[in-house]
Amino acid sequence: xxxxxxxxxxxxxxxxxxxxxxxxxxxxxxxxxxxxxxxxxxxxxxxxxxxxxxxxxxxxxxxxxxxxxxxxxxxxxxxxxxxxxxxxxxxxxxxxxxxxxxxxxxxxxxxxxxxxxxxxxxxxxxxxxxxxxxxxxxxxxxxxxxxxxxxxxxxxxxxxxxxxxxxxxxxxxxxxxxxxxxxxxxxxxxxxxxxxxxxxxxxxxxxxxxxxxxxxxxxxxxxxxxxxxxxxxxxxxxxxxxxxxxxxxxxxxxxxxxxxxxxxxxxxxxxxxxxxxxxxxxxxxxxxxxxxxxxxxxxxxxxxxxxxxxxxxxxxxxxxxxxxxxxxxxxxxxxxxxxxxxxxxxxxxxxxxxxxxxxxxxxxxxxxxxxxxxxxxxxxxxxxxxxxxxxxxxxxxxxxxxxxxxxxxxxxxxxxxxxxxxxxxxxxxxxxxxxxxxxxxxxxxxxxxxxxxxxxxxxxxxxxxxxxxxxxxxxxxxxxxxxxxxxxxxxxxxxxxxxxxxx
Amino acid sequence: xxxxxxxxxxxxxxxxxxxxxxxxxxxxxxxxxxxxxxxxxxxxxxxxxxxxxxxxxxxxxxxxxxxxxxxxxxxxxxxxxxxxxxxxxxxxxxxxxxxxxxxxxxxxxxxxxxxxxxxxxxxxxxxxxxxxxxxxxxxxxxxxxxxxxxxxxxxxxxxxxxxxxxxxxxxxxxxxxxxxxxxxxxxxxxxxxxxxxxxxxxxxxxxxxxxxxxxxxxxxxxxxxxxxxxxxxxxxxxxxxxxxxxxxxxxxxxxxxxxxxxxxxxxxxxxxxxxxxxxxxxxxxxxxxxxxxxxxxxxxxxxxxxxxxxxxxxxxxxxxxxxxxxxxxxxxxxxxxxxxxxxxxxxxxxxxxxxxxxxxxxxxxxxxxxxxxxxxxxxxxxxxxxxxxxxxxxxxxxxxxxxxxxxxxxxxxxxxxxxxxxxxxxxxxxxxxxxxxxxxxxxxxxxxxxxxxxxxxxxxxxxxxxxxxxxxxxxxxxxxxxxxxxxxxxxxxxx
Numbered sequence: 001x002x003x004x005x006x007x008x009x010x011x012x013x014x015x016x017x018x019x020x021x022x023x024x025x026x027x028x029x030x031x032x033x034x035x036x037x038x039x040x041x042x043x044x045x046x047x048x049x050x051x052x053x054x055x056x057x058x059x060x061x062x063x064x065x066x067x068x069x070x071x072x073x074x075x076x077x078x079x080x081x082x083x084x085x086x087x088x089x090x091x092x093x094x095x096x097x098x099x100x101x102x103x104x105x106x107x108x109x110x111x112x113x114x115x116x117x118x119x120x121x122x123x124x125x126x127x128x129x130x131x132x133x134x135x136x137x138x139x140x141x142x143x144x145x146x147x148x149x150x151x152x153x154x155x156x157x158x159x160x161x162x163x164x165x166x167x168x169x170x171x172x173x174x175x176x177x178x179x180x181x182x183x184x185x186x187x188x189x190x191x192x193x194x195x196x197x198x199x200x201x202x203x204x205x206x207x208x209x210x211x212x213x214x215x216x217x218x219x220x221x222x223x224x225x226x227x228x229x230x231x232x233x234x235x236x237x238x239x240x241x242x243x244x245x246x247x248x249x250x251x252x253x254x255x256x257x258x259x260x261x262x263x264x265x266x267x268x269x270x271x272x273x274x275x276x277x278x279x280x281x282x283x284x285x286x287x288x289x290x291x292x293x294x295x296x297x298x299x300x301x302x303x304x305x306x307x308x309x310x311x312x313x314x315x316x317x318x319x320x321x322x323x324x325x326x327x328x329x330x331x332x333x334x335x336x337x338x339x340x341x342x343x344x345x346x347x348x349x350x351x352x353x354x355x356x357x358x359x360x361x362x363x364x365x366x367x368x369x370x371x372x373x374x375x376x377x378x379x380x381x382x383x384x385x386x387x388x389x390x391x392x393x394x395x396x397x398x399x400x401x402x403x404x405x406x407x408x409x410x411x412x413x414x415x416x417x418x419x420x421x422x423x424x425x426x427x428x429x430x431x432x433x434x435x436x437x438x439x440x441x442x443x444x445x446x447x448x449x450x451x452x453x454x455x456x457x458x459x460x461x462x463x464x465x466x467x468x469x470x471x472x473x474x475x476x477x478x479x480x481x482x483x484x485x486x487x488x489x490x491x492x493x494x495x496x497x498x499x500x501x502x503x
Numbered sequence: 504x505x506x507x508x509x510x511x512x513x514x515x516x517x518x519x520x521x522x523x524x525x526x527x528x529x530x531x532x533x534x535x536x537x538x539x540x541x542x543x544x545x546x547x548x549x550x551x552x553x554x555x556x557x558x559x560x561x562x563x564x565x566x567x568x569x570x571x572x573x574x575x576x577x578x579x580x581x582x583x584x585x586x587x588x589x590x591x592x593x594x595x596x597x598x599x600x601x602x603x604x605x606x607x608x609x610x611x612x613x614x615x616x617x618x619x620x621x622x623x624x625x626x627x628x629x630x631x632x633x634x635x636x637x638x639x640x641x642x643x644x645x646x647x648x649x650x651x652x653x654x655x656x657x658x659x660x661x662x663x664x665x666x667x668x669x670x671x672x673x674x675x676x677x678x679x680x681x682x683x684x685x686x687x688x689x690x691x692x693x694x695x696x697x698x699x700x701x702x703x704x705x706x707x708x709x710x711x712x713x714x715x716x717x718x719x720x721x722x723x724x725x726x727x728x729x730x731x732x733x734x735x736x737x738x739x740x741x742x743x744x745x746x747x748x749x750x751x752x753x754x755x756x757x758x759x760x761x762x763x764x765x766x767x768x769x770x771x772x773x774x775x776x777x778x779x780x781x782x783x784x785x786x787x788x789x790x791x792x793x794x795x796x797x798x799x800x801x802x803x804x805x806x807x808x809x810x811x812x813x814x815x816x817x818x819x820x821x822x823x824x825x826x827x828x829x830x831x832x833x834x835x836x837x838x839x840x841x842x843x844x845x846x847x848x849x850x851x852x853x854x855x856x857x858x859x860x861x862x863x864x865x866x867x868x869x870x871x872x873x874x875x876x877x878x879x880x881x882x883x884x885x886x887x888x889x890x891x892x893x894x895x896x897x898x899x900x901x902x903x904x905x906x907x908x909x910x911x912x913x914x915x916x917x918x919x920x921x922x923x924x925x926x927x928x929x930x931x932x933x934x935x936x937x938x939x940x941x942x943x944x945x946x947x948x949x950x951x952x953x954x955x956x957x958x959x960x961x962x963x964x965x966x967x968x969x970x971x972x973x974x975x976x977x978x979x980x981x982x983x984x985x986x987x988x989x990x991x992x993x994x995x996x997x998x
Contacts, residue, residue: 057605061830063598064585064607064709066744096826098875100852107829158848160834299875301884304716304823306745 006124006132011224012180014256016263021218023259024227024236025184026176029191030169031201032145032209033076039144039168040067040110047207051161059166061105066305073168074309076200077117077142078319080170083198083326084137086121088316092141093308098299102160103147111171112141113300117309123174123194124328125187126346135187136175145169170201176215176236179224181252188212188248193327197352211246215239216258218266237262238272242279242286254279258286330355338367347375353389354379360396365403373403377420398423401430410434411441414486442488445496448480451488452496455479466501473497507532509672512576512729513756519565519575526561526575529675530554530619533577537621537673542998545658545668547582547640548590549622557619564617573736574617579668579677582623583630583661584610584720585709589620593711594628594638594661597859598837607709608741609678609720616736621674625664628861629828630685630713633935634924635663637863645693645918646671646994649959653997656918656961659689659935665723666693670994676724676733680710682717683816684914684939687951690723691913691964694953694992696730696985697723698978701971702946703748704734706741712827714820715746717943727952727982731755734974750972758975759982764798766980769906773809774938776915782957783912790910790954790965793987794980804906806897809941811890816940817933818874818887824864825871831859866929895945902970908980911938913951913964938966948974950981953990962992 011022038045041058058065081088093115096108118140126132147165151158172191178184192203192210203210217237219227227235242258245251258279262272276295277286325333327349334345334355348358348371362370378399382392402420405411411419411434419439423430434440442448455476456463466472476497481488507529510518518524534551554577561575585591585603592598610620625643627635634657636642643664645656658667662679666689669677679686681699690697698721705720712718722733735755741747770791775784795801833839833855840854860868874883901909915937924932942949948971951964965984969977 060835062585062603062605062836063591063593063601063711063830064603064707066708068743068745098826098829100829100832102832102834102848105830105835107832108826297877299826299872299877299880301822301826301875301880304714304746305712 006126007130009127009129009131009133009179009183012182013221014218014259014263016267018267020221021259021263022221022224023180023255024176024217024219024224024239025178025180025255026215026239027174027178027184027187028213028215029172029174029188030211030213031080031172031191031195031203033073033142033168033170034200034202035070035073035076035168037070037072038166039070039073039142041166043166045167049163051159051163054163055165059105059162061107067110067303069306069309070168073142074117074311075319076168077140077170078311078316079198079323080172080195080200081118081121081140082316082320082323083194083200084118084121084123084140084172086137086140087119088311089115089117089119090311090313090316091115091308092117094303094306095300096303099296101146101149102158103149103162103165105147105162105165109144109146110303110306111143114302115308116141123187123190125183125190127183127186128346130342133177133179133183133187135177138173138175140170140172143169143171176217181255184214184255185248185252188251190327193350197324197326199324205246205248208246211244212251214242214245214251214255216242216255216262217272218259218262237266238274240272240274240286241276243276243289245279250279250281253281253284254286257284261286334358338362338371340367340371344371344375347379351389357389357392357396361400361403365400366407369403369407370400373399377417381420381424393427394420394424398430405430405434409441409489411439412486412490415439415441440487442484445492448484448488448492449496451480451483452476452493452500455483456500463501470498470501473501476501506672508536508675510675511725512573512675512732513726515576515675516572516574516732520570526558526565526577526619527555529575530558530577530621533621533674536671540671540673540998543644543646543667543671543673544641545625545643545664545671545673546579546622547594547625547664550589550620551622553589554619554621557614561617561619571615571617572732573613575619576617576675577619577621578613578733579621579624579665579674580610581662581665581678581680582626583680583711584678585711586610586620586623589623591623591711592639593630594626594640595859595861595864596639596838597831597856598711599859601837603709605709608706608743609710609737611709612737612739613678613733618736624662624668624677627661627663627685628864629711629824630661630680630682630718631824631863631867632660633684633688633932634919634921635660636921636925637861639861642921643667644921646996646998647693647918647961648994648997649961652959654920657692657921659692659918661685662689662697662723666690666695666697669693669695669723669725671998676722676729678720678737679723680718680720681939681943682713682820683943684936686721686723687939687949687964687966688914688935690951691953691962691966692918694962694990694994695723695725696727696950696952696981697721698730698734698950698974698981699942699948700734700738700974701748701948702943703746704738704948704972704974706739706744706747708741708743708747714823715827716823717816717820719943727950727978727985728756728759730950730981731759731978734978748972753975755975755978758979760979761983761986762798763794763980763983765800766907766976767800767802767905768794768980769802769804769901769909771804771806771809771909771911773806774911776937779912779915783915783963786955786963786965787910787912790984790988793984794910797983797987802906804901804904804909806894806901806941808890808893808897812894812941812944813933813937815887815890815894816936816944817870818883819891819944821867821871822875822884823871825868825875828860828864828868831856833859863929891944894941898945898947898968907970908977909968911966911968913938913966917957917959917961917963942968947971948977950977952981952984952988954984954988955990956992962990
């Protein structure tokens with residue numbers, strides 16, 4: 001495999017009123033585990049069901065009910081860990097995080113504070129300009145999601161929907177290795193891409209299947225390097241946590257505005273308070289949710305209803321052996337096997353469907369040409385219709401057919417675009433369409449020669465000028481193409497025109 | 504034959520199979536006895552119709568000759584067990600009106616074994632207490648009295664209703680649960696047999712949780728043989744409880760040979776406590792002599808961390824309880840306080856829980872919350888967990904040295920008067936558990952066997968502690984002790 005090498009990006013620098021500041025960002029990403037059943041109950045996880053229809057006695061915390069672990073969710077967490085090149089902890093344990101809220105029926109969330117199932121891993125985050133940030137993952141733990149409180153249905157009452165209660169989440173905790181708003185968004189995007197490749201989370205941010213808490217602090221240039229050398233957080237500024245973000249765009253905006261707020265405080269002689277904040281996209285500002293003093297005391301302790309989770313290395317190895325090709329490896333392979341540019345390879349490996357489509361088109365054909373057609377023609381056309389690759393009316397076989405016709409000189413590139421549009425809108429086999437509609441390129445030199453002769457004979461003035469200035473030969477080529485309805489092989493036309501003009 | 508309700512499980516089973524009686528007759532006899540025993544306040548929900556239905560079904564099975572172990576035997580179920588369609592309140596106001604849509608695994612196992620449920624039995628609220636006085640239903644009363652003294656006595660707790668009902672022959676046997684001694688102490692106070700099996704032997708699914716790492720269900724019966732029969736019916740692996748052990752359940756009754764020759768019984772010196780009544784000391788010595796006479800080797804042993812058990816228990820159990828009881832918030836089921844204009848969710852929680860929980864439960868929830876708090880966690884909860892490990896190791900060490908069972912007193916005193924401890928320091932009440940909590944902390948099986956009477960005529964019990972999963976051996980040792988002690992006294996009927 002080709003190893004991709006990147007330069008380390010420069011951190012984002014924000015100019016304050018007095019001096020320059022750098023950003024330090026760490027993220028806790030909550031990713032809903034793709035699983036039909038919940039983490040500790042057999043209730044369905046289907047999104048969009050009638051309120052309180054996917055609720056078991058365990059989810060509703062009825063007296064005497066006990067949680068039992070869903071093995072598939074454990075497998076998904078292990079798979080995710082392996083996908084992030086992380087250590088898998090063969091022994092992990094569940095803890096209770098205690099707090100009262102109506103959408104938390106047990107009065108505690110079952111999580112993994114002390115012994116998470118996945119340890120240290122990493123994510124390579126390409127930034128599209130030849131640089132990439134290696135973000136370290138500190139840990140991944142499994143935990144239950146809470147339900148949903150609904151406060152706007154009645155003026156006097158609140159309602160609770162427990163469908164989401166107990167759904168499995170993976171909390172993926174990064175180290176503070178992210179150095180700017182764009183990097184944060186790119187990190188989340190890369191994480192989402194990997195999880196979708198793995199099939200462990202659908203990555204749907206709108207439905208809340210993926211959301212992030214973002215920790216932001218600021219520091220003077222040079223301080224971060226001291227932290228890196230010592231892992232001593234005192235070199236960094238006090239962090240604030242922006243809770244529950246589920247849009248890449250808002251994450252970037254929130255980080256920017258939060259950093260500027262902190263800079264203003266510090267430059268004004270104040271100190272940043274460690275606290276939890278919420279981002280308001282309407283006003284583009286963060287607001288305090290609760291201070292450190294108001295922070296909940298969650299009284300974590302090991303859940304006595306669940307034995308420590310023991311898994312075997314052989315099981316982990318089996319999951320590892322069945323791991324799909326991941327984005328970095330696929331991209332490297334596309335570059336080395338198909339000769340693609342870094343950019344094209346990135347675009348084509350953005351998701352599995354695109355990559356699969358491309359590979360089907362490229363099989364046995366020129367890879368660069370296939371990439372060109374998939375990215376420029378197909379993606380462009382789909383985008384115009386606001387469609388995704390899975391909705392494409394053109395199958396890989398059809399697109400491959402178009403490319404084959406070009407490669408065999410049966411049609412010109414220009415005709416190929418017309419042909420593509422016909423296949424896109426009307427369907428059909430490209431070769432048959434070309435045949436039936438007479439779109440085949442004219443390669444018969446005699447026929448083309450006749451057309452060239454005719455044009456030369458009809459335009460003696462142009463001929464004289466072109467003989468003075470060979471650049472004007474293009475005019476004749478154009479006339480010949482026009483006369484042949486665009487079907488003449490352009491190369492042949494070029495050769496004939498220049499030969500005839502120089503006779 | 505004595506009155507049907509006075510029979511034990513084994514006798515009644517044999518009578519049923521011999522055709523000498525029917526499940527209906529047995530059940531009717533118990534229902535009549537229950538009706539006449541209102542003064543004991545043992546049954547808090549009676550289910551006579553359901554009982555007669557099940558008795559009829561049992562008779563049909565008996566007639567067909569496919570009767571399972573407990574077929575047609577009427578039993579009481581502690582209110583801590585959720586029973587489908589039958590009120591299950593754990594002795595608490597906060598579960599007022601709660602009707603489970605499900606049946607606990609243990610009560611289902613009993614039903615599958617043909618047992619006939621007579622109703623639900625009184626208990627300390629959420630199994631927190633040693634006198635049955637924290638129950639929302641008021642206390643159950645011990646059928647035993649101090650001679651002619653009419654002072655009402657506690658049946659013990661938390662399974663006080665179960666103990667009183669079995670001792671007073673209101674049922675043939677009953678279920679109990681034991682978190683720190685809640686089966687063994689009431690058994691000792693009422694002259695009955697109670698076994699807490701190894702943690703994981705009985706499923707906890709459907710039993711209202713007090714302290715999850717300590718709670719175990721077990722039978723309360725009139726004899727060791729009955730305990731063996733009923734424990735076998737209650738036990739078994741349950742995939743719905745992660746802490747339930749996937750182990751085969753032996754034939755416990757078949758293990759009752761009465762032969763303990765060659766077995767080694769340990770006598771722990773740390774259980775000889777200052778201020779222990781002389782009669783308890785005497786009873787213990789007698790018990791040692793009985794085991795020796797039966798052919799066991801008696802060995803003095805040391806369980807050095809015993810003195811830390813009670814404080815560790817009263818950190819761990821409340822910690823788990825504070826979290827287990829968080830679900831009683833008035834949102835989904837049970838009691839919800841009436842709210843005032845402008846009250847929000849915080850007021851709803853506060854008022855509901857203040858009204859719904861009694862003082863002892865509130866005390867333990869607060870202790871538990873405190874010991875788990877940031878800054879106190881290591882000093883209390885973590886330290887208690889370490890103590891727990893050391894206590895477990897104490898037992899492992901002596902078992903590794905060849906000890907088969909350990910003999911101790913079951914309680915530091917005989918049954919005390921109801922109300923006598925009301926104004927005492929709560930710790931004085933907690934001392935009731937001093938001989939029993941170690942067993943829960945170590946997850947071991949322990950059985951209380953009636954072994955004698957004190958000078959006032961009240962029953963006293965001895966405790967045998969066994970190796971993990973060796974309930975069969977433990978029950979055989981208890982059976983030997985029971986036969987040697989020859990305890991046959993019954994309370995004089997006054998109710």
